[in-house]
Amino acid sequence: MKMADGVTMLRRNRPGTKAADFCRWPDQPFEEMESTLVVQQYIQQQICHDPMNVTQILTPPESQDEGVWKYEHLRQFCLELNGLAVRLQAECHPEACTQMTATEQWIFLCAAHKTPKECPAIDYTRHTLDGAACLLNSNKYFPSRVSIKDSSVAKLGSVCRRVYRIFSHAYFHHRAIFDEFENTTYLCRRFTSFVIKVGCADFTLNSSCFRPDRAIHGGSEMIPVKDNEDESCFLVTKHSPWRGKYKRIFSIGTAGVTTYNPTNMEITNRWPYSDFMGALPGPNANHGQVSLA
Ligand SMILES: [Zn+2]
Ligand SMILES: [Zn+2]
Numbered sequence: 001m002k003m004a005d006g007v008t009m010l011r012r013n014r015p016g017t018k019a020a021d022f023c024r025w026p027d028q029p030f031e032e033m034e035s036t037l038v039v040q041q042y043i044q045q046q047i048c049h050d051p052m053n054v055t056q057i058l059t060p061p062e063s064q065d066e067g068v069w070k071y072e073h074l075r076q077f078c079l080e081l082n083g084l085a086v087r088l089q090a091e092c093h094p095e096a097c098t099q100m101t102a103t104e105q106w107i108f109l110c111a112a113h114k115t116p117k118e119c120p121a122i123d124y125t126r127h128t129l130d131g132a133a134c135l136l137n138s139n140k141y142f143p144s145r146v147s148i149k150d151s152s153v154a155k156l157g158s159v160c161r162r163v164y165r166i167f168s169h170a171y172f173h174h175r176a177i178f179d180e181f182e183n184t185t186y187l188c189r190r191f192t193s194f195v196i197k198v199g200c201a202d203f204t205l206n207s208s209c210f211r212p213d214r215a216i217h218g219g220s221e222m223i224p225v226k227d228n229e230d231e232s233c234f235l236v237t238k239h240s241p242w243r244g245k246y247k248r249i250f251s252i253g254t255a256g257v258t259t260y261n262p263t264n265m266e267i268t269n270r271w272p273y274s275d276f277m278g279a280l281p282g283p284n285a286n287h288g289q290v291s292l293a
Contacts, residue, residue: 094120102168
């Protein structure tokens, strides 16, 4: 870009740039960005400007293609999440964290192998970030960064789901590292808002799920500790004749229905399908009410 006085402005971190001067160049309006990587440049500019302003960062410029917007944000998450992975290496050793867990309720299998397997948490983290990088840079699915096929955009959800577990593991098992990273990058907050606001196919978090411990986990690489596998989860309000109204996560599983307390993810009830007489629309059915018997 040519400045008014004719000096060419290069937005580059040259070798030898001091940390304090990193990325310190003036903002450029989106309309004036000219490369094929404008969306990435714009997102990075917004982050650099104020990492705390998640709403601003996630707001696309006018008439921005939605698929490209999702894709570029996910690329940026993975890029920055490598910073957390590097920090985790100091503490998350294979002997200590032998499996990828968040709460003790689920063990996540690593999908980077021909048959998904139980990798130690740090390996799961590396393998998942490598797998995400391979997919996001794949010429087959993402040959262009200007327009992306819907069938390729649909692949982003499973990346989100797996990557989110890295936050959960760090939060539950390496809290000091998580906090230190999060307080400077706001990455988990941004990622969570992204999933809620922008949305990614086949991965959803409810708006009450900011903290990783409130995340609703789902997906085929999970081993349920009990004999049931959750298929779909919904945040619901339970109307109890005895206890009044309260929030529950309602899961439809392979063997039955389970409810969880959304604040600590503890199981509050589980009924096998053989115990059901039926499910009918409730008295307030147009507000989504359902009665189970
Ligand atoms: Zn660990
Ligand atoms: Zn693995």
